[in-house]
Amino acid sequence: MPYPEPLKKLIEKVEATRPARVERKLKEEEFPPLKLEERDPVLRNFHPDFIEGTRREIKVGPSKGYAISNEIVDLLEARSRVNPYLVSLSKPDYETDVLVIGAGGAGTAAAILAAENGAKVLIATKLRHGDANTMMAEGGIQAADKVGKDSPYYHYLDILGGGHFLNDPELVYTMVQNAPDAVKWLEGLGTSFSKFEDGRMKTMHGGGTCRKRMHYAADITGAEIMKTIRDEARNHTDMIEVIEFCPAVELVLDDNGRCAGAVLYNLETAEYHYVKAKAVIIATGGSGRLHIQNFMTTNHYGATADGIVMAYRAGVPISFLHTVQYHPTGVVFPEQAEGILITEKFRGAGANVLNIHGEQFVYEREPRDVEAACIIRECSPKGRGNGVPTPTGKFGVWLDSPMIELLKGEGTVRKEFPGKHILFRRFGIDISKEPMLIHPTLHYQNGGLDINSKCETNVPGLYAAGEVSGGVHGENRLMGNSLLDVIVFGRIAGEQAAEYASKHTESGYANLDHVKRYNEELETAGIEGERIAPMILPDYSNPEVREKQLTKDYFGTLS
Amino acid sequence: MTEPSETTGDLLVPIFFMGKRYNVPASLTIQKALEYAGYQHIRGCGCRGGVCGACGTVYRIPDSYKLQVGLACQTVVQSGMHLMIMPYYPGNRSIFDIEKMSGTGGEIAALYPEIYKCIGCNACSQGCPMDIDVMHYMAQAIRGDVPGVAETSFDCIMCGLCASRCPAEEVQFNVAILARRLNARHRIPRAKHLEERVKEVTDGKFEQPLRDLMSRSTEELKELYRSRESEPQMTEDDWVPLNARYV
Numbered sequence: 001m002p003y004p005e006p007l008k009k010l011i012e013k014v015e016a017t018r019p020a021r022v023e024r025k026l027k028e029e030e031f032p033p034l035k036l037e038e039r040d041p042v043l044r045n046f047h048p049d050f051i052e053g054t055r056r057e058i059k060v061g062p063s064k065g066y067a068i069s070n071e072i073v074d075l076l077e078a079r080s081r082v083n084p085y086l087v088s089l090s091k092p093d094y095e096t097d098v099l100v101i102g103a104g105g106a107g108t109a110a111a112i113l114a115a116e117n118g119a120k121v122l123i124a125t126k127l128r129h130g131d132a133n134t135m136m137a138e139g140g141i142q143a144a145d146k147v148g149k150d151s152p153y154y155h156y157l158d159i160l161g162g163g164h165f166l167n168d169p170e171l172v173y174t175m176v177q178n179a180p181d182a183v184k185w186l187e188g189l190g191t192s193f194s195k196f197e198d199g200r201m202k203t204m205h206g207g208g209t210c211r212k213r214m215h216y217a218a219d220i221t222g223a224e225i226m227k228t229i230r231d232e233a234r235n236h237t238d239m240i241e242v243i244e245f246c247p248a249v250e251l252v253l254d255d256n257g258r259c260a261g262a263v264l265y266n267l268e269t270a271e272y273h274y275v276k277a278k279a280v281i282i283a284t285g286g287s288g289r290l291h292i293q294n295f296m297t298t299n300h301y302g303a304t305a306d307g308i309v310m311a312y313r314a315g316v317p318i319s320f321l322h323t324v325q326y327h328p329t330g331v332v333f334p335e336q337a338e339g340i341l342i343t344e345k346f347r348g349a350g351a352n353v354l355n356i357h358g359e360q361f362v363y364e365r366e367p368r369d370v371e372a373a374c375i376i377r378e379c380s381p382k383g384r385g386n387g388v389p390t391p392t393g394k395f396g397v398w399l400d401s402p403m404i405e406l407l408k409g410e411g412t413v414r415k416e417f418p419g420k421h422i423l424f425r426r427f428g429i430d431i432s433k434e435p436m437l438i439h440p441t442l443h444y445q446n447g448g449l450d451i452n453s454k455c456e457t458n459v460p461g462l463y464a465a466g467e468v469s470g471g472v473h474g475e476n477r478l479m480g481n482s483l484l485d486v487i488v489f490g491r492i493a494g495e496q497a498a499e500y501a502s503k504h505t506e507s508g509y510a511n512l513d514h515v516k517r518y519n520e521e522l523e524t525a526g527i528e529g530e531r532i533a534p535m536i537l538p539d540y541s542n543p544e545v546r547e548k549q550l551t552k553d554y555f556g557t558l559s
Numbered sequence: 560m561t562e563p564s565e566t567t568g569d570l571l572v573p574i575f576f577m578g579k580r581y582n583v584p585a586s587l588t589i590q591k592a593l594e595y596a597g598y599q600h601i602r603g604c605g606c607r608g609g610v611c612g613a614c615g616t617v618y619r620i621p622d623s624y625k626l627q628v629g630l631a632c633q634t635v636v637q638s639g640m641h642l643m644i645m646p647y648y649p650g651n652r653s654i655f656d657i658e659k660m661s662g663t664g665g666e667i668a669a670l671y672p673e674i675y676k677c678i679g680c681n682a683c684s685q686g687c688p689m690d691i692d693v694m695h696y697m698a699q700a701i702r703g704d705v706p707g708v709a710e711t712s713f714d715c716i717m718c719g720l721c722a723s724r725c726p727a728e729e730v731q732f733n734v735a736i737l738a739r740r741l742n743a744r745h746r747i748p749r750a751k752h753l754e755e756r757v758k759e760v761t762d763g764k765f766e767q768p769l770r771d772l773m774s775r776s777t778e779e780l781k782e783l784y785r786s787r788e789s790e791p792q793m794t795e796d797d798w799v800p801l802n803a804r805y806v
Contacts, residue, residue, distance in 0.1 A: 131605040145756040152765045153805040161784040169773040180756040190740030199748025210789045340608045545597035
């Protein structure tokens with residue numbers, strides 16, 4: 001729906017301050033960024049990570065005692081979907097060299113590289129190939145490849161500053177050094193990056209960058225990358241098989257403690273299948289659909305932390321899951337689009353963030369956690385109380401997209417942000433003329449499974465890559481480093497898993513003993529209840545309907 | 560026909576999902592309306608934000624014979640609408656090796672000779688939820704205009720609705736991605752700075768500076784972070800930092 005009259009009145013205040021703000025921007029007079037030491041108090045008082053009572057310690061497993069979001073602990077303290085005593089592993093339904101769990105950016109990049117390195121690959125995925133957060137990433141992919149003004153050195157520094165200097169140095173080193181080659185690989189596969197006529201990549205700033213190193217494909221960079229690598233995977237049907245609507249629900253280990261495959265659940269026939277594999281790559285992505293602290297989310301329908309649950313049961317520790325990334329700018333009006341991501345690229349292109357008075361209150365290119373905390377402070381009655389009220393009783397702030405037209409020429413918004421332009425046009429809002437109303441939204445799982453720079457976990461033969469892993473982003477990821485993460489580490493995982501599979505052709509006795517042990521550990525810890533995990537899909541059905549869904553015994557697919 | 564919902568307070572309107580009637584709040588998208596009705600989507604639901612192509616939907620509103628299309632996650636329900644979500648389309652896809660190609664229009668025609676069967680009926684363009692002029696890019700493909708197809712089809716989400724409406728059995732979305740890949744790989748110049756930088760990395764140019772950073776204390780890193788130069792917002796690529804030691 002278009003903006004109602006009260007909001008239109010408030011937009012006039014934005015329009016009133018716009019000419020002066022554009023003038024300042026053209027003179028490089030920016031709103032002062034917070035100093036490093038000023039960031040901490042804002043985060044502590046207003047970032048959702050610091051709200052009392054929203055985290056608790058995990059009572060079981062390899063990272064027992066680690067306090068993370070209640071919603072994730074709920075899943076880690078849940079029972080398996082299968083009865084480990086009933087699953088037969090004597091006759092595999094599928095056999096492969098490398099099993100890739102998840103078919104987003106990391107999984108697809110891993111599959112291509114594993115196949116190129118001679119491995120037969122099976123991709124098992126919950127939804128369709130490409131249904132993933134990668135598809136939804138908008139802004140860009142970082143790589144320090146502008147010779148003469150940027151280098152992996154500065155990329156490294158920026159990443160550490162964004163991650164509160166706690167990132168795993170080896171992982172960061174690996175990512176920044178491999179970044180230019182990752183982008184070159186994508187270019188070679190035919191990814192339509194935005195370029196100058198001579199072939200130079202167009203690059204821009206993101207929050208927390210000191211050099212313009214964000215490469216992009218208009219405002220649908222992730223979709224462009226995902227469509228391209230998925231298409232490439234489809235050129236390798238001899239080596240890569242994809243099974244859709246078949247999420248993995250447990251890993252299978254052998255009696256030497258090595259990963260030996262996984263149990264899949266066919267969502268449509270309700271069968272469980274055993275895939276025997278010489279190496280397994282977990283690339284299941286993030287967890288936005290857990291709606292941590294009831295936040296709306298930018299994430300894909302399937303982002304439910306399945307890989308974390310499976311690998312944790314198999315003994316893989318987790319880290320940096322105590323921080324969650326809230327993207328500063330998600331749609332808060334119109335309601336139909338609530339939670340949808342508004343790329344940071346708008347701010348990179350110069351759009352100001354403004355309160356109800358049409359005034360700036362934050363530098364628009366702070367790292368994401370700082371930017372989000374400042375916006376929450378502006379909206380919150382406990383903070384400054386300068387939020388713009390929406391018709392549904394929420395608060396937001398303005399993101400002044402029409403400014404970009406004045407800074408970079410008429411038609412720029414339509415050209416550079418076609419995805420968002422069409423989205424808002426469907427609701428009768430022209431974002432080249434009217435600002436967007438935004439609020440922070442649950443966006444990214446900063447942490448995850450512990451891996452080293454070869455994507456190895458502590459379980460031999462088990463690899464992880466992409467959002468499911470943790471360490472490279474420390475406590476807070478910068479824009480453009482998740483698309484980079486999935487491509488760099490996806491490729492490494494594929495290579496490494498293929499090599500491992502070629503060397504470990506014999507496997508031991510396959511079993512689910514780790515699941516039995518985990519269940520026992522839950523009993524011993526006194527954890528009760530009937531929660532099961534992985535969650536697989538969120539349930540948004542109407543509670544009134546759910547009360548009438550009375551089936552007790554499961555028979556075939558008639559649940 | 561309408562009554563307020565107990566949970567949302569919104570007016571309820573009837574919709575017919577594959578012919579079956581449900582009363583749902585009038586303000587919801589088709590996707591959320593079906594969830595309201597009790598469905599937990601398995602197929603036909605992906606990004607929920609209009610970019611992934613999982614929920615292409617065909618619908619008809621009362622008193623009209625016309626079929627309309629939209630994405631279930633983006634289209635608000637209308638009273639009396641009949642609808643079907645099309646989560647998959649069995650379109651033909653040709654296999655190719657992009658390394659061995661050169662980006663000509665002939666290569667598209669060789670992989671998809673059926674493009675010449677296009678009868679120009681425009682059902683594809685009318686069936687595109689992204690408002691892409693599909694028929695136009697098919698004409699560009701027939702003319703061998705690879706960059707043209709790439710540009711016209713850039714926003715394609717590969718939902719398959721175009722192909723589902725096509726009397727000539729074209730698979731427009733696969734033609735489009737082939738053209739975009741050929742264009743980006745073979746027609747647009749490669750980025751020389753990428754090549755150069757990859758070589759510098761391989762030659763070990765940044766090895767020492769990075770290892771040095773990795774051995775620093777947090778306090779030293781903070782100081783380096785604070786004092787790093789920032790490229791101005793409005794300058795173009797010609798900006799050069801004062802300290803060029805590490806670039």
